[in-house]
Amino acid sequence: MVDRPAKVRRTQTQRREESIARLVQACIDCLVETGYHQTSTLAVARRAGLSQGALFRHFSSRLALLERTANELADRFIAHYRKHLDELASQDKGDITLAIRTLRDITRSPEQLAWFELQQAARTDAELCDVFQPVFLRNQQDNVNLAAELFPETLGDLPMMSELLQTLIQIFHGQTLDAHIEQNEEKDEQMLALTIRLAQLGLSVFKA
């Protein structure tokens, strides 16, 4: 006899929030593993262990689900950065080599891949663009704020800091995409080393 788990009694709010959380997580997983246009409402619902009908009870449309997912991603990025970087910041106030390396690793997270899918899709989808743009801008501001907060001495009042950081992230994004196609770990590591060298170069020059 199977030991069926006794059905726990939950409030409606709990049911609702748990289901929504499962759907959003399933949406992220789908974006990462199968890409934007395979992230169908049915695929997400199945992965969340729910029916398609249940999905549409909580989200009025596929777009609404994607909007919620984008916001969840932006929230997680801040959490990731904070978790991995604040201890580094406390020990290596001057040298940001490790911080850059960590930034690269975070860039390789599943969440970033999901983010790419949304950003790319938004280019040719006006509705998605409208929805994604504010989340995108908020994320950018979050990055800058966090960098200044965690590395006040190194980055606090650096001119062009925001643009430098964005450029660094752009490089890592490109490396992530290229690495998927090249599948050459040695070169991948070389590219990282080069990027660190360039970043240090940029830092030392702009500091003066």
Added chain:
Amino acid sequence: MVDRPAKVRRTQTQRREESIARLVQACIDCLVETGYHQTSTLAVARRAGLSQGALFRHFSSRLALLERTANELADRFIAHYRKHLDELASQDKGDITLAIRTLRDITRSPEQLAWFELQQAARTDAELCDVFQPVFLRNQQDNVNLAAELFPETLGDLPMMSELLQTLIQIFHGQTLDAHIEQNEEKDEQMLALTIRLAQLGLSVFKA
């Protein structure tokens, strides 16, 4: 009375090649304007002024069309670079500022946007990845060869030249995508200026 164009008699080879060229161009346009997953065989055929049936006479599948399109894109990139850069190379052997600026402009071409769509889609589509990978690698090698050929004195025997160039292109790719969402021309120009400064920095250091 409408002056109907007299039907020109063409050979089968001409008909075939003209139709294929129109289909490939239509495929590029579709990728640029509507994105990968809206680039359907019907949409491409209509845009080329042909029927869906005609498309499938020349291409055994949608994937075959995309493969041919990817190769056409890679070919055009070399042509673009050569056309825009060789006159620059002949006058400014030392300073590559203008060359970098031109590289950025080329990165903004419709063809590059089509290329992104394919690269991003290849991440989660194993079949497309198999088809796209060799074209991608060829394009990378083409870039390096051309850079060394056009700027022999500046880049000819620079260590890490290939990686530096790839990083530069990655930055421009990122800027292209971000610019679409930010829609802030002033900042876009700032990012370009910063990139040029970084590139010159990198050059001067690695040259030594």
Added chain:
DNA sequence: AATAATAGAGAGCGTCCACTCTCTAAATGG
């Protein structure tokens, strides 16, 4: 305990997809 409101399941709808099939138009080779 009875009623109302919400969560969820699952069938159904219209549309678009890649691709096939059949049929006509045009070019080729004898």
Added chain:
DNA sequence: CCATTTAGAGAGTGGACGCTCTCTATTATT
């Protein structure tokens, strides 16, 4: 000029899509 081959049109097919609808299960309210 005729037979064969190739180019192209367009209807048809099965499947997946976003979304709606109806019906049941669970929770909330009185």
